[in-house]
Structure formats: C-alpha cells, structure tokens
Amino acid sequence: MAFLRGRRAWSDAGLGRVSFLQTPAWGRVKHGWAAESLGWFDESGAPVGAALVLYRMLPGLRRSFAYLPEGPVIDWSAPDLDRWLAPLLDRLRQAGAFAVRLGPPLAYRRWHAATLKAATGPGRKVGDVLPDLVEPLGAAVADRLRNAGWRRCGDDGGAAGDAQPRFVFEIPLAGRSPEALWAGLSQEWRRNVRRAARAGVATSLSGPAELPAFHALLGVTERRDGFRLGRSLAYYQRQFEMLNAQERGSMRLYTAAWNDEVLAAHTLLRSPDGARFWYQTGGSADHRRQVRPSNALQWRMISDAHEEGASVYDMRGVPETLDPDDRPFGLTRWKLGTGGDVVEMLGEWELPLNGAVNRALHRAMQGYLARR
Known part of the structure; x- marks a missing residue:
C-alpha cells in the first residue's frame, strides 16, 4: 500500500463517510493553520484512504502541532492499524510535527432519546446511564490506540479536551x-x-x-x-x-x-x-x-x-448533563424532541512524536489548547 501527498486522494477516492472537516476545502477555511491532503493507495493505484492534516506552527519555532479533525478516513476495522498509521506518522515527522492529534470518525456508545428522557435528574450525566448500544468497532479501536501509546484527550494525564464534540446527536433517516x-x-x-x-x-x-x-x-x-x-x-x-x-x-x-x-x-x-x-x-x-x-x-x-x-441527520454537539436545572440541558432537551440518539464518539487522541524536546513542546501545546 502506497502513501502519497496530494489532492488526488480526495478527488478520486469514493471513500464513503467523510466529514466536512476532512475535505481539502476545510483546510482553506482554517486561517492560521497550514493544510496538507494525504492519501493511501493500493497496489493498483486506487485510493483506499485519505486525510486532511492541519498544522499549527509554534511562534518562533520551525515545529508544528498536527491535527486531523474527525480523521483520517481509513479502514479502522483493519486488525493492523500500524500499517495505516505508521506512514502517516513518518510524514508528520518529516513535516516537523512534534505531536499529532486525530479523531477517529467512530461511534463508541449510543443512547436513544426515550432512554435519556427517562434518566434525567439532579446531577445526572449521559455517561451515568446504561447505553442502548456499545459499538464494538469503537471499543476495539480505543484498545488498539491505547496499546500503541496514544492517549485520549481529556483522560487523566493532562491532555486538553476534545476540540470536536465528544457527544453528538443523530437522527437516523x-x-x-x-x-x-x-x-x-x-x-x-x-x-x-x-x-x-x-x-x-x-x-x-x-x-x-x-x-x-x-x-x-x-x-x-x-x-x-x-x-x-x-x-x-x-x-x-x-x-x-x-x-x-x-x-x-x-x-x-x-x-x-x-x-x-x-x-x-x-x-x-x-x-x-x-x-x-x-x-x-x-x-x-x-x-x-x-x-x-x-x-x-x-x-x-x-x-x-x-x-x-x-442516511443520517447530525445535529452535532450536546452537553453531557442530564440535570434539568443545568442551563446547557435546554439544548439537549430540544434535540431529544426529534427522537434521535445521543452518540458518544471515540473522541480525539494524541501522541508525541519522539524525543524529550517534542514531549515538552507537546505539554506546552496542551496547555495552550486547554486555555482556548
């Protein structure tokens, strides 16, 4: 499997579900970030995966933080994820990235509207409620990323929280x-x-x-x-x-x-x-x-x-609270009225790219992102 740069990865791909955050156009929307389109190709030259990488340069340094919002678009069910991710990480190191954050576009847990309506109460959160469905692929990929040294943003260890919503609301069509x-x-x-x-x-x-x-x-x-x-x-x-x-x-x-x-x-x-x-x-x-x-x-x-x-109408983020007295719950209540599902996504994951200096830069960037 070949790994190449260039917009052709998108124009010819036909890769199925692709977030708007992973299209070349989104790179042109994001001022303050450099953007690069990357692609994976099989032996016949057909595109089998793609990614939009956004680079945020550190002031005064020729080093950058690499971010793949809701990407990359690859075969996440593959048992050997390193076959997909290793060439990506090599490319990011070549580009001067000291750390990378990615967001696998995978669901982890799902709650129906009726389930959460019945579970509202003081101090309650979505995560307190037994889900209607646990997505096996999301759970498996989470284990594989942890075993490979990735850390989920917001988990213990100081990583800044997700930039994209962890909990979203979907209406199946x-x-x-x-x-x-x-x-x-x-x-x-x-x-x-x-x-x-x-x-x-x-x-x-x-x-x-x-x-x-x-x-x-x-x-x-x-x-x-x-x-x-x-x-x-x-x-x-x-x-x-x-x-x-x-x-x-x-x-x-x-x-x-x-x-x-x-x-x-x-x-x-x-x-x-x-x-x-x-x-x-x-x-x-x-x-x-x-x-x-x-x-x-x-x-x-x-x-x-x-x-x-x-197939899906996605109403994007909802807060985790199920407490009717919490002001943010009003948004959740409004969306629950459409009869869809609250979906916990797999979330965003970070990895420093080798070396003590890179790890120090990574910690500094985490602090910057947390303040934002």
Missing part, C-alpha cells in the same frame, strides 16, 4: 418514511411545527446575501443562551465560499421568516457522498418566539436531507 420521521418527533415538537405553519412562518433556502442576518441572529442567541462561538461574519462567508467552491450545495443557509422578517437562520452542511447532513449552528431572535421559527426550520432541513437520500 435511512429506511424511514416522512410519516415515520414525523411520528418520531415528540408531541411538543409536532405542536410547535404546526404552530409555525398556522402563524405563516415561511422557511427558505437562502444564499450568502443572508449571512449577515444569520450572524446577527447568532449573536443574539449567544447572548441569550450564555455561550460564545467566537466566529466572525467573515469566517462564515469564507466557509460558505470555500465549501461550495469544492462542491455546490456543501454548505447551505436556511432562514425562517414571519411577515417578511427573518426570525431564525441555520447553516446545514452536506458530506461529499451525501450520506450525512450536519446542522452546524443557528440563531434566532428574542421576539416572536411563540411562532416557533426554529422548529419549523429544523423540520424543513431534516425533510430536505431525507428527500436527498441522506
């Missing part, structure tokens, strides 16, 4: 009819979608001209709900341009308007193979919330993903 998806919504969700329709809320697939309205509503939501993404309007404009330049429809903006006023706006991302859609982020106004624009918008986005043949 494959094999389900629109009627089954509708029935899977909670009564409250169905009531709110109907309320929006009766009030005359209109949902639309919008273009980049509406990104300033989206960003303004995102700021309103950040202040109301007490979180901060720290993303500028220019960031979302660059993301929209770069992802859609790679493939039209890879990033979309949906808006919900009432009496011609945009009350909610959400971004939707599409995987290269169309099998997965992600609700990335969204905002809504403080006023007219009784017409439920966000519920109407999400139902439109779920329905569009289903109509285009997606």
Whole structure:
C-alpha cells in the first residue's frame, strides 16, 4: 500500500463517510493553520484512504502541532492499524510535527432519546446511564490506540479536551418514511411545527446575501443562551465560499421568516457522498418566539436531507448533563424532541512524536489548547 501527498486522494477516492472537516476545502477555511491532503493507495493505484492534516506552527519555532479533525478516513476495522498509521506518522515527522492529534470518525456508545428522557435528574450525566448500544468497532479501536501509546484527550494525564464534540446527536433517516420521521418527533415538537405553519412562518433556502442576518441572529442567541462561538461574519462567508467552491450545495443557509422578517437562520452542511447532513449552528431572535421559527426550520432541513437520500441527520454537539436545572440541558432537551440518539464518539487522541524536546513542546501545546 502506497502513501502519497496530494489532492488526488480526495478527488478520486469514493471513500464513503467523510466529514466536512476532512475535505481539502476545510483546510482553506482554517486561517492560521497550514493544510496538507494525504492519501493511501493500493497496489493498483486506487485510493483506499485519505486525510486532511492541519498544522499549527509554534511562534518562533520551525515545529508544528498536527491535527486531523474527525480523521483520517481509513479502514479502522483493519486488525493492523500500524500499517495505516505508521506512514502517516513518518510524514508528520518529516513535516516537523512534534505531536499529532486525530479523531477517529467512530461511534463508541449510543443512547436513544426515550432512554435519556427517562434518566434525567439532579446531577445526572449521559455517561451515568446504561447505553442502548456499545459499538464494538469503537471499543476495539480505543484498545488498539491505547496499546500503541496514544492517549485520549481529556483522560487523566493532562491532555486538553476534545476540540470536536465528544457527544453528538443523530437522527437516523435511512429506511424511514416522512410519516415515520414525523411520528418520531415528540408531541411538543409536532405542536410547535404546526404552530409555525398556522402563524405563516415561511422557511427558505437562502444564499450568502443572508449571512449577515444569520450572524446577527447568532449573536443574539449567544447572548441569550450564555455561550460564545467566537466566529466572525467573515469566517462564515469564507466557509460558505470555500465549501461550495469544492462542491455546490456543501454548505447551505436556511432562514425562517414571519411577515417578511427573518426570525431564525441555520447553516446545514452536506458530506461529499451525501450520506450525512450536519446542522452546524443557528440563531434566532428574542421576539416572536411563540411562532416557533426554529422548529419549523429544523423540520424543513431534516425533510430536505431525507428527500436527498441522506442516511443520517447530525445535529452535532450536546452537553453531557442530564440535570434539568443545568442551563446547557435546554439544548439537549430540544434535540431529544426529534427522537434521535445521543452518540458518544471515540473522541480525539494524541501522541508525541519522539524525543524529550517534542514531549515538552507537546505539554506546552496542551496547555495552550486547554486555555482556548
């Protein structure tokens, strides 16, 4: 099996599930990081694996931290992972990386909405609840990485926590009819979608001209709900341009308007193979919330993903808390109403790349990431 640099690894791969974070376009979105596309090829020259590596240079040094968000895209079921990872690590050392972080795109544990609704309570967390399913591949890969010296971020030992969400929310779409998806919504969700329709809320697939309205509503939501993404309007404009330049429809903006006023706006991302859609982020106004624009918008986005043949609608991160008195639980409660699953991903793993100096640099980078 050959290991080569170059964008061809992506253009010809046909590798199945690939996160938007592992496409060449994402490297062009991330200012402050250098990006490199890498590929694995079989004896016939056919692509069998691919990766986008982001490099963060340390100020004043010719050394970098290598990061593969939700990657690499390889055969994680292979019994000999070193056959895949060894050439990658050799390349990273050649590029001057002192440490690497990767995020295998694998599920580890899964909880159905009904299971977690029944388990809410003071001080409760998702991890306290017996999962409905433990994914055998995720568990096996975790053991193989530990045995090879990798350390999972956030575990004991000082590693910074995951950059990507450990817990995500997925709605399965494959094999389900629109009627089954509708029935899977909670009564409250169905009531709110109907309320929006009766009030005359209109949902639309919008273009980049509406990104300033989206960003303004995102700021309103950040202040109301007490979180901060720290993303500028220019960031979302660059993301929209770069992802859609790679493939039209890879990033979309949906808006919900009432009496011609945009009350909610959400971004939707599409995987290269169309099998997965992600609700990335969204905002809504403080006023007219009784017409439920966000519920109407999400139902439109779920329905569009289903109509285009997606297998999964991914609502991205949820907090681990199941305590109704914890403010972050409101987001989990809202997503649970769609009837999907909370999924614990395998998480992100780090490895220093040889030598005491590299280990020291790795510890310094961990502290930097923890502060961020």
